Amino acid sequence: QVQLVESGGGLVQAGDSLRLSCAASGRTFSSYGMGWFRQAPGKEREFVAAISGSVGMTVYGDSVKGRFTISRDNAKNTVYLQMNSLKPEDTAVYYCARSTAVVASKRSWEYNYWGQGTQVTVSS
Helix, strand or coil: CCCEEEECCEEEECCCCEEEEEEECCCCHHHCCEEEEEECCCCCCEEEEEECCCCCCEEECCCCCCCEEEEEECCCCEEEEEECCCCHHHCEEEEEEEECCCCCCCCHHHEEEECCCEEEEEEC
């Protein structure tokens, strides 16, 4: 069983930065794509960013492109989400997820392990 534990969320002001981390259990971390999704109250879960396995190719949602950066450290079994120029509309619970394959996917149904989520609140 794979466990994903997110950390780094919090309350910040608009324009600030935050870095989220997601630590994964297991010995084949580099074999799987990893993704970040978010869900705001009353809204559907939204794709944020994803990174492929060992090669580290990335893909981003349109609303965060140019502001957020996803990265991974396979030696530490950890994926990161650096969030810059935060906006109030970025307020959500952010979830880390592991893909069923090595590629970076925007599709939530292609992820079979999810973390518990970490709250990010951006005040105006």
